[in-house]
Each structure stands twice: as C-alpha cells, then as structure tokens.
Amino acid sequence: MPDIRKLVGSKIRDYRKRKGLSQDQLGEVCGFHFSYIGGVERGERNISLENISKIADALHVEPKMFFNFDEPFLTPLPEEKELALEELMAILITKEATYIRMTKNILLEIFDTFPQK
Template sequence: MDDFGRLLGERIRSFRKRKGLSQEELAHRATFSTSFISDIERGIKSPTMESMYKISTALDISLEELFIKFQPIKKTPEGELVDSIIRKVNNLPMKELQSVNSILELLVNFRAR
C-alpha cells in the first residue's frame, strides 16, 4: 500500500493505544473483524470512508483527527528535541499522557514564576 495508507494505519494504531484499546476491542466497537483492523493498522488494507467513520466513532474521535498531521519542525537543536519528545509520548496510553501533561504543566508554571 502507499504511504498514505501506512500513515493512516499508524495513526489509527496510535489513537487505539492512547485509548487503551486492544485490536479486538476496537474491532468489536467498530463491528469489524480483528484481522481487518490489524490489516488497516499495518497498511495492508485501505478502509473506505464508511469504515474510517466507524473506526473514528469507536475511538471517540472525529474523522478530521485521523487526518491531522504534525507540522514539520525545523531541524534545530530545539526542533530535534521536540521531535524526540513527540516520538516518546506518541503511543502512550491516555492515563500516561495525562501524567506527562501534568508534569509539563508543573514545569511551565514553575518556570513562569
């Protein structure tokens, strides 16, 4: 499959993991087989718009969120560090993302004093 299908599959996997769902749970919620979800996530199958709608509904996100892509960050030392942070937190479950966010808020608030 093309890069778009692979990237879409990666985004679906990322959202699924953030929500703490297994492929089986997502498949059940979206009324698909587990193998179909697996094939989409690996970029083997290309979902229809209806399938993407069912998946986004099962993930409790909008269709638009599936297609939003991070803006490229300039390759400065700061940009490289931001890229590194994003890669590290990208597939964390929601609970862990909330913890990371709380820690970042504490750091930002402390620095603002």
Template sequence: MTNLANLASHVGARIRLLRKNRGLTQEQLGEKVQQPQSYIGAIERGEKNISLDTLERIVVALGVEPGDLFVSYLRRTKKDELEKDKHIDAISLLLRNRPLNEVHIISNLVADVLKALDSKK
C-alpha cells in the same frame, strides 16, 4: 511507494495510536466497528484501504474527529512527531470530560509554563 500507500500507512498508524491511548485492543475496536481483529490489524499496518463507512465507524468508536486521523501527515517523516501526537492526544483525553472552568484553568497553567520555558531559551 505511492502517496496512497503512504496515506494508508499514516492513517493506520494514527488509528493504532488513538486505539492504544484509549486502552482498546484490536479485537475490542473490531467489535465496536463490526470488523474482525485481523482486518483492524491490516488497517493499522497500512495494508488495507478502508471504505468511508468503515472510517466513520472507527472515528465514532475512538471518539475522534475524522481529521484526527490525518494529523501530521505532511510531517510524517519526523520520527518524534508520532510520539508528540501520542502525548497531545493523551492530554486531550484527560481534559475531554472535565468541566469548562477546569479546562480554562489548565489552559492558563499550560500557557504560563510555556512562557517560562520560552524565557529560558
């Protein structure tokens, strides 16, 4: 498999993860980006190379940055990384519409929990 095929599969898997985290079906995402559900499915399976225009419409529809589709590409061989990315994205979605002061409080709580976990190692 070539690097391009690996990248297409990775980006497709990331689109699937982000789409599902947002509660969208392939059909709903397709409507948002003006593409048929079958095309979205082919993208998610890494079977289609998409244009930058389509990529831009997908990131806008998902409310993510373009770079979010490439997260962990170099670590893609680790099976747990995709699951980890799923949870990180879900946390990000929970925080996105919260006021800054609440995000700050939650950030401090997370830091405290991580310190406690690290001290037990």
C-alpha cells in the same frame, strides 16, 4: 511520498492504544474482525470512508484526526502505565456510561485529595 494507508493506519493505532483498546476490542465496537483492524493499522488495507467513520466514532475522535499529519504522533506511554490503563479500560468497557462517569468523578476526587508531587 509516504503511503497514505500507512500514515492513516499509524494514526488509528496510536488513538486505539491511547484509548487502551486491543484490536479485538476496537473491532468488536466497530463490527470488524480484529484482523481487519490489524491490516488497516499496518497500511495493508485500503479503508473506505465509511469504515474510517466507524473507527473514529468508536475511538471518540473526528475522522479528520487520522489525516492530521502536521501534528506529531502522540508520545508513547511507558509500558507499565500502558498496561495499567489497559487493565482499567478492560473493566470500564463493559460498564454503562453512568458508571464510567461516576468512576471518573471518584478518581478526580482522589486526585484532588492526594495530588501528585
């Protein structure tokens, strides 16, 4: 039987990376040290339900998503794309929600004007 801590930790890591956050950035949003986030992701920590909830809130997912083992893990992004998303996230993370929404709307307009082939 697989270790539940490693399964949940892998899901947390997957969602964190998809959001373009470093362990340090996620820890800052949740109020945890980056080493705690690393320990959780590696399955070394027996995380409490309260802390699962805090991490889920920070990642904007339902806590139950960390326990959905039937659904395969998200496909990893190519390294170049992941780095570009991390750069964009580093810029946006410091901005207010209004500016983030404005940025999203601008991007949608660009993508509508210049669709990918």
